[in-house]
Amino acid sequence: MGTKTKLEILVLLLLTSGRDPGIVPRNSHPPEPEDIGESSNLSDWPGGQHGSAGLPLTKDVLVNGVLVKVKYCHTCMLYRPPRCSHCSICNNCIERFDHHCPWVGQCIGKRNYRFFLMFVSSATVLCIYVFTFCWVNIGKTMDTHECTFGRAILKSPISAILMLYTFVAVWFVGGLTSFHLYLISTNQTTYENFRYRYDRRSNPYNRGLVQNFIEILCSRIPSSRNNFRAKANEDSAAFASTLSMGRVLSPPKMSVDLEMGTKRQAVGAEDMEDLHSQIGSSMGLERCGTEPPHFVGRKGCSEIASDIETFAEEFGMDNKFTERKKIEPHTNDNP
Structure with missing residues (x-):
């Protein structure tokens, strides 16, 4: 025995x-707002009232006669089924998520x-x-x-x-x-x-x-929704690379935590340093009054500075930018 x-x-x-364990396949593109339905809560999502600019954070689903809120997953770009949660270790949405067991190295x-x-x-x-x-x-x-x-x-x-x-x-x-x-x-x-x-x-x-x-x-175990032996789709790979590039160039987004009820700015330190360097380089060009050869046929220094100023205001850096602008007339007087 x-x-x-x-x-x-x-x-x-x-x-x-x-x-x-019940991995929900990811979407290559976020769902369209018109496919969400009237049960979605547009007021709970920043930008959700601006048409296709945003999606509602939650929507209501009827389960055994009871309305249950399901959340939108930004990583998988889908509305999670009821009792589904996103595992931070496996980085997947799991149906009827119980927990992630470190002893077996798998989600349950x-x-x-x-x-x-x-x-x-x-x-x-x-x-x-x-x-x-x-x-x-x-x-x-x-x-x-x-x-x-x-x-x-x-x-x-x-x-x-x-x-x-x-x-x-x-x-x-x-x-x-x-x-x-x-x-x-x-x-x-x-x-x-x-x-x-x-x-x-x-x-x-x-x-x-x-x-x-x-x-x-005693219930029947559903079949897997994933084909792990299938070849990778080129469209999904290109979309993932575009998404990763967009994270560097896009302005900061507000992430909403339903459990804690707080909002926070998700801005990386590297993005802030890059923005500082861009502002500094544009100011240096204006003080010198010259442009390098590769700027020919493109925007001038003043136009670039105005664009960066607008971008800096979105990041909440307008105070630092205006302080550097005040110093600029003194530096231009120097020969």
Whole structure:
């Protein structure tokens, strides 16, 4: 039984870590505003009331007769399905996201949660099994040699080491098994439970004790929505490169955190340094009154300075720019 149980645990570990947890495929382009529907909350999204300039941050979805808000994911450029969340480690949106398990190196989601539960519960049974039979072996050693417990441990040190190891391990895997059995009975995920999602409102997914266990353990596992053997699309690669270049050239965007209710400026330090260098170079050209050869046929220094001034105002640097403009007339008097 011990060898068979160990083999089953290894198979369950491979199924948990190597299986697609329910990754939602990314969109190559953000959805169009007219495809969102009337249930979206335009007022919650900065720029959401300016047509195609922005998308609403959330929209309402009906789940078992209850309205549930789903968020828009800026990385995957899609509205997440209900109970879906974006894993910061895997950088993917996972259906029915439970948690990211560092011990198996994989997210636990809709397609591998059942195998994860079987893995931790089987590991608990194995720990109890090994601890029990090691204890029986030491008892038989005491009866055979008619010695004390300490001498029996010296005669069978492997049993003592395994007893100590399984006694410590069973508290981790056993506690994890008990916790997930509670989550299944109430039809919650670890992510929802840690965020107290249903403390002040009813859980629309809770169907009762029996139906919850049937849904998790006996329902059909959906097929993967990804073809990991497919060739990379050139359009998506070009769009990703364009998006990465646009992050450097675009003005700062306001990111909204629904959980904390705060707004913050997402401006990199490198962008600020580049902007300072551009302003400094344009001021140097105006003071000298000359232009390098590669500026021929393009905008003059004054036009470039005005463009950079406008760009600086968007970044909130108009004070620094005006201070440098005040110094400019004094430098122009020098021969």
